Amino acid sequence: MSERQVEKTATLKLRGQVYTVPAGLRIREAIQHIGLTPESYLPVRDGELVPDDERLKPGDEIRLVAVISGG
Amino acid sequence: MRRCKKCGAPAVIYMRQHRLGLCKAHYLEWFVEQTERTIRRYRMFRRDEKLLVAVSGGKDSLAVWDVLWRLGYQADGLYIALGIDGGIGYSAESQRLAEKFAQERGLTLHIVDIPGEYGLGIPELARRSRRGKGKPCSVCGLVKRHEMNRMAHDMGYDVLVTGHNLDDEVAVLFGNVLQWQMGYIVRQGPVLPEEPGFARKAKPLVRFYERETAAYALLRGIEYIYDECPFAQGAKSIYYKELLNRLEEERPGAKLQFYVNFLKAKEEGWFRDPREAAGPVQVVLHRCESCGQPTTAPGKCAFCRLMDQVGAQAQASRT
Numbered sequence: 001m002s003e004r005q006v007e008k009t010a011t012l013k014l015r016g017q018v019y020t021v022p023a024g025l026r027i028r029e030a031i032q033h034i035g036l037t038p039e040s041y042l043p044v045r046d047g048e049l050v051p052d053d054e055r056l057k058p059g060d061e062i063r064l065v066a067v068i069s070g071g
Numbered sequence: 072m073r074r075c076k077k078c079g080a081p082a083v084i085y086m087r088q089h090r091l092g093l094c095k096a097h098y099l100e101w102f103v104e105q106t107e108r109t110i111r112r113y114r115m116f117r118r119d120e121k122l123l124v125a126v127s128g129g130k131d132s133l134a135v136w137d138v139l140w141r142l143g144y145q146a147d148g149l150y151i152a153l154g155i156d157g158g159i160g161y162s163a164e165s166q167r168l169a170e171k172f173a174q175e176r177g178l179t180l181h182i183v184d185i186p187g188e189y190g191l192g193i194p195e196l197a198r199r200s201r202r203g204k205g206k207p208c209s210v211c212g213l214v215k216r217h218e219m220n221r222m223a224h225d226m227g228y229d230v231l232v233t234g235h236n237l238d239d240e241v242a243v244l245f246g247n248v249l250q251w252q253m254g255y256i257v258r259q260g261p262v263l264p265e266e267p268g269f270a271r272k273a274k275p276l277v278r279f280y281e282r283e284t285a286a287y288a289l290l291r292g293i294e295y296i297y298d299e300c301p302f303a304q305g306a307k308s309i310y311y312k313e314l315l316n317r318l319e320e321e322r323p324g325a326k327l328q329f330y331v332n333f334l335k336a337k338e339e340g341w342f343r344d345p346r347e348a349a350g351p352v353q354v355v356l357h358r359c360e361s362c363g364q365p366t367t368a369p370g371k372c373a374f375c376r377l378m379d380q381v382g383a384q385a386q387a388s389r390t
Contacts, residue, residue, distance in 0.1 A: 032320075037313060037316045037317050037320055038320060039280075039282065039316035039317075039319045039320055040282075040312075040313065040316045041282075042084075042282055042285055042286055042289065044289070048083065049083040049084060049095075050083065051073040051082050051083065051084055051085040051092060053073060054072065065285060065289065065297075066297075067130075067281045067284075067285040068281060068309055068312050068316075069129055069130070069131070069281070069299060069303070070303060070309050070312065
């Protein structure tokens with residue numbers, strides 16, 4: 001990926017998978033963008049929980065914590 | 072940037088159904104206060120009662136135990152080692168986390184080791200029995216219910232507390248409504264009253280969304296088992312939760328309304344056992360002739376019948 005692309009993108013990480021998404025989206029929109037339901041995940045940036053209506057900045061790395069459990 | 076409604080600091084979470092954003096300190100405070108309100112609202116238990124918290128090593132059970140401890144309730148833990156490995160050492164890791172949690176807070180944790188007590192773990196019990204058609208979840212539920220009740224009764228606890236959250240409850244309600252399982256629907260609620268031989272059961276986290284209990288565990292720094300039970304894959308409850316979360320996405324507050332309005336309707340008498348028309352329903356309970364626990368049919372309870380069946384099969388395979 002070129003430096004220019006990195007500038008315009010952010011990444012979402014979930015269970016070892018990395019997804020590249022456009023910067024500028026709200027986190028919940030980015031989660032929808034990769035085909036997931038935002039309500040089922042908590043976003044963590046630099047080890048800190050962040051509200052999912054926050055906008056992604058270029059280069060942001062967001063770890064998604066799956067919240068659904070049961071059986 | 073989203074700000075904390077209480078202090079204006081940067082928020083760590085925004086709960087759309089409450090239109091409420093909170094910072095870390097105020098979220099942790101809010102969560103504890105709301106739990107106390109729920110305990111009072113549904114008259115779950117008092118501070119002079121002895122509580123036994125069913126602990127799985129997951130986020131919900133550790134979160135509820137943490138909150139009860141902070142609120143000053145007499146709450147001990149019960150961990151049931153199920154003997155599930157699934158290639159990830161699932162039971163061993165959950166037990167380690169439950170023990171670590173208890174040790175860090177100086178709390179008492181009782182451990183029941185199913186393979187140690189009964190000779191077989193859940194996967195093997197399920198394999199040898201006719202229950203569940205290859206899925207061990209039904210055997211697991213039966214064993215856990217029996218052991219939780221046995222421990223609560225034998226050790227003199229007044230209330231058995233579980234970490235069920237609103238998503239758990241809504242998924243069960245949704246499943247039961249799809250099938251119109253009225254027998255289950257009329258019994259569902261945040262508290263199940265005590266009956267002879269059965270401790271009262273209470274679910275203090277019943278008003279929180281699952282992402283809120285996860286947020287509490289993360290923000291409090293509680294280390295919990297993140298991996299799902301290897302047998303939970305494809306479970307109907309998880310499918311319902313996903314569906315309901317998609318609905319929540321479009322209609323914030325839909326899950327909360329579904330549950331709260333159900334409880335309200337129940338309180339107003341819209342869901343009632345039809346037999347109640349002839350007076351209060353008296354469920355006749357018998358003592359299991361093997362373990363002594365209450366059972367609806369004379370003879371042995373479902374747990375002892377399972378153990379007999381498995382024992383008979385184990386013996387048969389040796390001959």
